[in-house]
Amino acid sequence: MPDSSYKKVAAVVGVGPGLGASVARRFAAGYAVALVARRAEYLNQVAAEIQKEGHEALAVPADAGNSAEIANAFKTIRERLGDPEVMVYNAAAGPFGSLADISPEQFENSMKINALGAFMSAKECAPAMIVRRHGVMLFTGATAGVKAGARSAAFGPGNFAKRGLAQSLARDLGPKGIHVAWINVDGSIDIPGRKIPGKTSEDMLRPDAIAESYWHLAHQDQSAWTMELDLRPFKEKF
Amino acid sequence: MPDSSYKKVAAVVGVGPGLGASVARRFAAGYAVALVARRAEYLNQVAAEIQKEGHEALAVPADAGNSAEIANAFKTIRERLGDPEVMVYNAAAGPFGSLADISPEQFENSMKINALGAFMSAKECAPAMIVRRHGVMLFTGATAGVKAGARSAAFGPGNFAKRGLAQSLARDLGPKGIHVAWINVDGSIDIPGRKIPGKTSEDMLRPDAIAESYWHLAHQDQSAWTMELDLRPFKEKF
Amino acid sequence: MPDSSYKKVAAVVGVGPGLGASVARRFAAGYAVALVARRAEYLNQVAAEIQKEGHEALAVPADAGNSAEIANAFKTIRERLGDPEVMVYNAAAGPFGSLADISPEQFENSMKINALGAFMSAKECAPAMIVRRHGVMLFTGATAGVKAGARSAAFGPGNFAKRGLAQSLARDLGPKGIHVAWINVDGSIDIPGRKIPGKTSEDMLRPDAIAESYWHLAHQDQSAWTMELDLRPFKEKF
Amino acid sequence: MPDSSYKKVAAVVGVGPGLGASVARRFAAGYAVALVARRAEYLNQVAAEIQKEGHEALAVPADAGNSAEIANAFKTIRERLGDPEVMVYNAAAGPFGSLADISPEQFENSMKINALGAFMSAKECAPAMIVRRHGVMLFTGATAGVKAGARSAAFGPGNFAKRGLAQSLARDLGPKGIHVAWINVDGSIDIPGRKIPGKTSEDMLRPDAIAESYWHLAHQDQSAWTMELDLRPFKEKF
Numbered sequence: 023m024p025d026s027s028y029k030k031v032a033a034v035v036g037v038g039p040g041l042g043a044s045v046a047r048r049f050a051a052g053y054a055v056a057l058v059a060r061r062a063e064y065l066n067q068v069a070a071e072i073q074k075e076g077h078e079a080l081a082v083p084a085d086a087g088n089s090a091e092i093a094n095a096f097k098t099i100r101e102r103l104g105d106p107e108v109m110v111y112n113a114a115a116g117p118f119g120s121l122a123d124i125s126p127e128q129f130e131n132s133m134k135i136n137a138l139g140a141f142m143s144a145k146e147c148a149p150a151m152i153v154r155r156h157g158v159m160l161f162t163g164a165t166a167g168v169k170a171g172a173r174s175a176a177f178g179p180g181n182f183a184k185r186g187l188a189q190s191l192a193r194d195l196g197p198k199g200i201h202v203a204w205i206n207v208d209g210s211i212d213i214p215g216r217k218i219p220g221k222t223s224e225d226m227l228r229p230d231a232i233a234e235s236y237w238h239l240a241h242q243d244q245s246a247w248t249m250e251l252d253l254r255p256f257k258e259k260f
Numbered sequence: 261m262p263d264s265s266y267k268k269v270a271a272v273v274g275v276g277p278g279l280g281a282s283v284a285r286r287f288a289a290g291y292a293v294a295l296v297a298r299r300a301e302y303l304n305q306v307a308a309e310i311q312k313e314g315h316e317a318l319a320v321p322a323d324a325g326n327s328a329e330i331a332n333a334f335k336t337i338r339e340r341l342g343d344p345e346v347m348v349y350n351a352a353a354g355p356f357g358s359l360a361d362i363s364p365e366q367f368e369n370s371m372k373i374n375a376l377g378a379f380m381s382a383k384e385c386a387p388a389m390i391v392r393r394h395g396v397m398l399f400t401g402a403t404a405g406v407k408a409g410a411r412s413a414a415f416g417p418g419n420f421a422k423r424g425l426a427q428s429l430a431r432d433l434g435p436k437g438i439h440v441a442w443i444n445v446d447g448s449i450d451i452p453g454r455k456i457p458g459k460t461s462e463d464m465l466r467p468d469a470i471a472e473s474y475w476h477l478a479h480q481d482q483s484a485w486t487m488e489l490d491l492r493p494f495k496e497k498f
Numbered sequence: 499m500p501d502s503s504y505k506k507v508a509a510v511v512g513v514g515p516g517l518g519a520s521v522a523r524r525f526a527a528g529y530a531v532a533l534v535a536r537r538a539e540y541l542n543q544v545a546a547e548i549q550k551e552g553h554e555a556l557a558v559p560a561d562a563g564n565s566a567e568i569a570n571a572f573k574t575i576r577e578r579l580g581d582p583e584v585m586v587y588n589a590a591a592g593p594f595g596s597l598a599d600i601s602p603e604q605f606e607n608s609m610k611i612n613a614l615g616a617f618m619s620a621k622e623c624a625p626a627m628i629v630r631r632h633g634v635m636l637f638t639g640a641t642a643g644v645k646a647g648a649r650s651a652a653f654g655p656g657n658f659a660k661r662g663l664a665q666s667l668a669r670d671l672g673p674k675g676i677h678v679a680w681i682n683v684d685g686s687i688d689i690p691g692r693k694i695p696g697k698t699s700e701d702m703l704r705p706d707a708i709a710e711s712y713w714h715l716a717h718q719d720q721s722a723w724t725m726e727l728d729l730r731p732f733k734e735k736f
Numbered sequence: 737m738p739d740s741s742y743k744k745v746a747a748v749v750g751v752g753p754g755l756g757a758s759v760a761r762r763f764a765a766g767y768a769v770a771l772v773a774r775r776a777e778y779l780n781q782v783a784a785e786i787q788k789e790g791h792e793a794l795a796v797p798a799d800a801g802n803s804a805e806i807a808n809a810f811k812t813i814r815e816r817l818g819d820p821e822v823m824v825y826n827a828a829a830g831p832f833g834s835l836a837d838i839s840p841e842q843f844e845n846s847m848k849i850n851a852l853g854a855f856m857s858a859k860e861c862a863p864a865m866i867v868r869r870h871g872v873m874l875f876t877g878a879t880a881g882v883k884a885g886a887r888s889a890a891f892g893p894g895n896f897a898k899r900g901l902a903q904s905l906a907r908d909l910g911p912k913g914i915h916v917a918w919i920n921v922d923g924s925i926d927i928p929g930r931k932i933p934g935k936t937s938e939d940m941l942r943p944d945a946i947a948e949s950y951w952h953l954a955h956q957d958q959s960a961w962t963m964e965l966d967l968r969p970f971k972e973k974f
Contacts, residue, residue, distance in 0.1 A: 039865070041444050044897060064872065074262075080301075089840040090314070093970065117411070118909045119863055120904075121855075121858055121859055121904075121908055121909070122862070122863075124855075125858060126803045126852065126855070126859075127363075129851075129852060129855050130852060131842040133847045133851060133852070133897065133905030136891050137843075137847060137897070138299045138840065138843060138844060138847070139834075141838075141840070141843050141889070141893070142840060144835055145835055145836075145840075147834070149836075149837055166900070167900070169903065170900040170901070170903040170904040170907070171907055172904060172905060172907040172908035173904075173908070174904045175855070175901065175904045175905070175908065177856070178900040178901065178903065178904040179851050179896075179897035179898070179900040179901040179904070180897070180900075181900065182843040182850070182893075182896040182897050182899060182900030182901075183303065183893035183894070183896050183897040183900070184893070184932070185355070185896060186880070186881070186888075186893040186894075187293035187884070187889065187892065187893040187896075189883065189884040189892065190834075190835075190884040190885060190886060190888045190889045190892040190893070191889070192885075192889070193498070193884070193885055193886040194496075194834045194835055194886035194889065195835070196494050196495070196496075197494065198496050199494060212483070226483065227483050227484045228483040228484065229479060229486035230481075231480070231481035231483045232484050234481065235476070235480065235481070235484060235486070238473070241467075242469070242472070242473065243466060243469035243472065244464045244493070244494040245377060245462075245464065245466040245469045245493050245494070246466065246470050246472075246491040246492070246493070247491065247492060247494055248473070248489050248490055248491055249490050249492070249498070250488075250489075250490055251486050251488075251489050252486055252487050252488055253480075253484040253485065253486055254432050254484070254485060254487070255432070255482070255483050255485070256435065256437060256439065256482040256483070256485055257435050258434075259431075259875060260431070260487070277592035282542070303558070322632040327602045351510040354652060358666075358670045359617075359621055359624055359666075359667060359670055359671070360624070360625075362617075364565045364614065364617070364618060364621075367613075367614060367617050368614060371609045371613060371614070373657065374610060374611070374658070375605075375655050376602065376606060376637070376698055379597075379600075379602070379605050379651070379655070380602060382597055383597055383602070386597055386598070387598075392501075393606045397719040402663070405662070407665065408662040408663070408665040408666040409666060410669040411666075411668060411670070412662070412666045413617070413663065413666045413667070413670065415664040416662040416663065416665065417613050417617070417659035417660070417666070419660075419662065420655075420658040420659050420661060420662030420663075421609065421613070421655035421658050421659040421662070422655070423658060424642070424643070424646040424650075424654040424655040424656075424657065424658030424659070425646070425651065425654065425655040425658075427645065427654065428596075428597075428646040428647060428648060428649075428650045428651045428654040429651070430646040431595060431646070431647055432597055432648035432651065433597070442503055450597070462709075495720070548873070552776050564839075586882065661845075669973075669974070672970050672971070672972075673970065674972050675970060677970065688959070694795040700959075702959065703959050703960045704957060704959040704960065706957075707956070707957035708960050709961045710956070710957065711952070711956065711960060711962065713961035714949070714952045716946070718942075718945070718949060719942060719945035719948065720969070720970040721926070721938075721940065721941050721942040721945045721969050721970070722942065722945035722946050722948075722949060722967040722968070722969070723967065723968060723969070723970055723972070724940045724949070724966055724967055725966050726964075726965075726966055727962050727964075727965050727970070728962055728963050728964055729956075729960040729964070730960070730961060730962070730964055731958070731959050731961070732910050732911065732913060732915065732959070732961055733910070733911050734910075735907075736907070
């Protein structure tokens with residue numbers, strides 16, 4: 023029986039106007055939410071909106087690809103809110119391009135944001151979760167983590183690495199009571215204000231709908247946990 | 261915008277004291293439930309329990325591996341309750357055994373119950389769902405559908421076939437508004453009254469917990485549907 | 499150390515003018531070859547060509563989807579040539595079509611030719627291979643066995659089943675010295691005399707090239723066996 | 737029809753006493769071989785052995801995880817031998833350990849040696865191969881690139897990344913005439929002089945046997961290329 027006397031904290035790493043903000047808003051209904059991303063101004067705006075709804079939210083600016091910044095961000099979260107019960111790693115980075123297009127620096131950057139930041143975020147959260155024998159880590163992935171296309175010479179390996187990490191963590195931490203899942207968000211997310219030529223909103227994933235499945239995952243009974251899950255619009259080819 | 265003026269019907273094919281009964285009970289909260297399985301006596305008992313809770317339930321005895329019986333069962337369901345909005349194919353059959361152990365008849369029987377019955381159930385439900393542009397088909401699978409072990413010479417191919425069928429249906433019917441998903445139930449289900457040597461209830465999947473994820477799947481927003489999902493106890497090796 | 503005093507026999511089940519004939523011709527260089535398929539006339543013609551090259555070949559007409567005929571065919575092979583050292587299961591059956599197009603009979607037929615015939619052929623060959631602690635079973639698959647498309651409602655499940663069978667056999671029989679492999683032939687085979695609209699021979703797999711990889715598989719050192727392999731034209735999208 | 741007037745060069749990145757040396761020796765039969773690895777002394781010894789057999793070999797010391805050193809190494813190879821026709825990326829790095837065991841530096845190092853070095857090696861070789869419309873890139877992988885275990889928190893993501901890279905390259909470069917393949921070496925390699933407790937040589941992969949399949953891959957007809965292949969001892973559990 024896990025101890026539930028502590029305040030519940032959810033940390034979302036990678037918060038932009040799409041999925042990150044939706045996940046933060048959804049989890050604010052049951053958790054004090056920490057928002058981690060590079061752009062302080064945007065984070066503050068989302069945090070303020072959440073607070074206006076009467077929930078607790080903390081903006082913690084940090085670059086997901088920088089391991090020292092991530093370590094600092096989680097130190098701040100622990101001090102200000104407490105140990106995260108839920109950690110959602112939602113940071114991702116392109117660019118798209120084939121071998122000829124991608125520089126070594128871009129390749130390394132993809133590995134840092136897609137994989138190293140995920141590793142660091144897990145490393146920062148795991149110890150307290152292991153002590154409590156309870157916790158959730160969700161990693162936002164993409165189809166490029168299952169099947170890497172010709173123009174995914176950097177994004178593909180980064181997403182594969184993130185998926186491999188999630189699998190390793192699930193096998194390590196599951197028996198310790200920590201639910202690790204990797205979500206393949208297969209399709210374009212319908213980000214408010216963004217238009218994709220040739221796509222209507224019916225062709226895209228609504229970020230609030232994705233967040234609903236994240237919430238479901240985070241609250242599955244420990245006798246029936248999901249490790250991998252795909253999410254795609256009903257019209258999406260796959 | 262799908263038409264929702266009709267009475268909602270959920271058909272569960274394969275109802276035993278484990279997952280099938282839990283799924284039927286869970287969906288009874290929002291649907292008139294049809295129960296299809298071989299053992300009439302047991303079906304009547306589950307149906308009676310559901311009715312006692314004030315919900316609608318219909319027992320329809322039929323052998324999942326017999327295509328004529330499945331066709332008849334769905335005819336009965338349509339006449340007595342209406343077109344199913346949700347179809348859960350939960351029938352499965354062993355036996356376990358290696359190539360040397362399994363007879364051709366056992367192999368064929370595994371194909372019939374694991375695959376042909378699933379095909380028939382989908383075929384019976386699809387036309388009305390296509391007209392409504394709305395519907396859900398969930399197929400209970402197992403790890404043997406992803407990785408077939410040495411003693412899975414019949415169960416493995418049957419489960420692979422069921423998974424291949426679900427994929428084909430998802431690609432065909434998704435754009436027509438029908439949500440098809442395959443669930444890998446990876447582990448032993450904690451069936452009331454059953455003891456598995458060396459396993460405590462902590463090592464097994466609670467059928468009600470599985471049913472909760474089936475319910476979630478059946479009600480995902482059509483912008484973010486799951487096609488494949490695994491479910492396993494937190495302690496399960498995989 | 500396996501006994502190699504016996505005459506080496508290779509049985510090819512499923513011999514048409516494409517891959518089956520190429521495999522038979524390739525293996526005739528080192529094995530007495532048994533050819534199993536429905537069309538006696540065509541089998542006799544291929545057997546005669548092989549014999550003209552100075553190799554041993556035997557035509558054994560049988561329907562791959564009929565378990566009694568397959569059992570009889572292998573009885574004939576054992577009596578006339580000896581126990582097969584290599585068994586290549588190359589039979590496959592469509593038809594292509596979505597759920598609405600495929601009848602239950604067509605579905606069952608796909609399961610019989612793609613899966614039951616493979617099971618029977620393995621069952622007939624395994625006992626002698628186990629005694630010798632040596633043997634090879636190769637199963638010709640297709641991408642539909644990994645990813646079943648919308649029009650693969652029968653072909654997909656049949657191919658999934660064949661792949662699940664091969665996996666189960668590999669795990670069962672590998673440690674007994676029998677090399678089992680499944681080959682994903684991903685693309686159109688350039689069958690002599692067949693034209694596919696919009697495709698040049700550069701877009702297709704040359705059957706002799708496929709047969710070369712089958713030969714390689716059949717002769718891999720037992721310290722480094724392949725279980726799954728894909729083969730596709732350099733231009734093929736995947 | 738590719739131009740074959742040039743001298744054929746094979747570059748092997750990652751040469752230790754196991755697979756790398758076997759691959760180099762095998763390809764020396766048809767190619768001038770460049771050997772790239774950190775340990776100059778060992779490289780010189782392997783190169784000398786190959787030269788003694790009458791073949792051409794060049795030792796090029798470089799650290800596979802350092803992109804500048806890899807760029808320099810390929811510059812040297814081009815100047816001294818010519819453009820590689822075959823590139824085998826065989827470098828790999830652990831360490832094994834779970835999330836708690838692995839430092840951020842170790843994680844980054846795994847990404848560099850397993851993925852960045854592979855990216856750099858491909859980037860250096862691709863332009864000349866594209867001009868010739870001919871070339872081969874083989875990437876040595878491991879089961880950790882398909883299924884990452886609890887103690888694979890660094891090795892797993894690195895191997896996943898390498899596999900994702902190979903997939904992306906195959907889709908990009910295949911239609912340009914360059915054959916890219918990823919090989920899952922699933923098991924322990926029987927390295928001369930190394931003893932693994934509880935394992936006999938029968939439980940391990942012979943490096944010369946692996947190299948034989950690399951040779952086969954490198955010479956498949958372009959109408960039937962393999963992208964992914966597993967290799968394991970007949971006794972290996974999988």
